[in-house]
Amino acid sequence: MEVALLSLLILSILHVGTGLSLNYYDKTCPNYEATVTAAVKQAMATDNTVPAALLRMHFHDCFVRGCDGSVLLDSTANNTAEKAGPPNVSLHAFYVIDNAKSAIEAQCPGVVSCADILALAAKDAVALVSHNWGPTWKVPVGRLDGRISRASETSLLPAPTSNFAQLQQRFNQLNLSVKDLVTLSGGHTLGFAHCSSFQNRIHSSNSANGLDPTLNPSFASSLRKACPANNTANNAGATLDATSTVFDNMYYKMLLGGMSIFSSDAALLTHPKTKGFITTFANSQQAFNLAFVKSMLRMSSLTGGQEVRLNCRKVR
Known part of the structure; x- marks a missing residue:
């Protein structure tokens, strides 16, 4: 509330x-x-x-x-x-x-x-x-x-542990569609996630083996090696996809294969409409590119400021 x-x-x-x-x-x-x-x-x-x-x-x-x-x-x-x-x-x-x-x-x-x-x-x-x-x-x-x-x-x-309803609600509040949700999630093709962001998927009390059942078993094993249950390393984690320094559609291919990092990623597969977008983007880099541009323009058109700062770190 x-x-x-x-x-x-x-x-x-x-x-x-x-x-x-x-x-x-x-x-x-x-x-x-x-x-x-x-x-x-x-x-x-x-x-x-x-x-x-x-x-x-x-x-x-x-x-x-x-x-x-x-x-x-x-x-x-x-x-x-x-x-x-x-x-x-x-x-x-x-x-x-x-x-x-x-x-x-x-x-x-x-x-x-x-x-x-x-x-x-x-x-x-x-x-x-x-x-x-x-x-x-x-x-x-x-x-x-x-x-x-x-x-x-x-x-x-949106949190990395969000379910589909939570993600959809937040995007709706900003007048962004479920297609925008799937498209902008494709930004996860770049970067790295710390263990704390996906511990719930590999060391959970909700399943017999502690693993999210939607995860590919071999992928889950690799995540557990990177993030043991008692991990204390601040920089431990995993890249968000297999080509994490290249902007491409690998994120969607891995998502369909049960190799997504966050619960919020896997949640996109729980709705027929969003799963359809994922499949389209996994099969076509061009379709993803076109959608990404449109969604970025929609998101970045949300404005709310009052001044032009002289220093980005402090109010004028």
């Missing part, structure tokens, strides 16, 4: 697509897009986890107060910010946004929002690891940065 009420409160301050356009900065900051791309490329040259980090960061930003850069704000003496909330403590690569912002501020002071920079960086992250077969798109810009960032509101983020 508390989460539902919080969702209604936040929806009341969101404006879908208000003021966004492809030429918003054409006269005020014409090189903004190339500057963001350069910052992402520079970071990727030394850290192949950056693309997954930026895509996840954008998703986590948009699902709380809209795509307003609130996930970028640091905590203060009087406030614990979103990035300190339980789902966000593993977010990283904030420095990429900081670097892009600094470079843009040197060209066009006080013009380009941090929220726009994050949306652009997420697009670049996908395009740069797609090996010419993945999606790319033009990002409508004109978002404003939010002044509010609360760790308590990260409870609105």
Whole structure:
């Protein structure tokens, strides 16, 4: 009930697509897009986890107060910010946004929002690891940065243990469809999951052997080796799919084979409509690419900010 009420409160301050356009900065900051791309490329040259980090960061930003850069704000003496909330403590690569912002501020002071920079960086992250077969798109810009960032509101983020009804409800609250749900879950083709995110599937008290029965047995065995029951290693875990540094449709192929990491992934197979989308995307990279672009544009059109920050980590 508390989460539902919080969702209604936040929806009341969101404006879908208000003021966004492809030429918003054409006269005020014409090189903004190339500057963001350069910052992402520079970071990727030394850290192949950056693309997954930026895509996840954008998703986590948009699902709380809209795509307003609130996930970028640091905590203060009087406030614990979103990035300190339980789902966000593993977010990283904030420095990429900081670097892009600094470079843009040197060209066009006080013009380009941090929220726009994050949306652009997420697009670049996908395009740069797609090996010419993945999606790319033009990002409508004109978002404003939010002044509010609360760790308590990260409870609105879909959890890796969510069931289908919970996932569908959260997406519906943001006017996103079940197709958007399946499509955006495809972002799990990039990245790494810590053991704590999927312990419930490999060390459960709900089955005789402690395993989620929907898991492929050999895959479950590999997960248990990576994450023993008494694991204490902070960095232990597993990649989200077999090609975790490439944006492709492998996630869907593995999902159909019982080799998904999260309960929330497996939950997508429990409904005929979503299973149909999964099958389509597993069989066609092009179908996934087209759907991903549409869903990303819908998600990133959720706006709710009030200012353009000069520093992405603090309110102006």
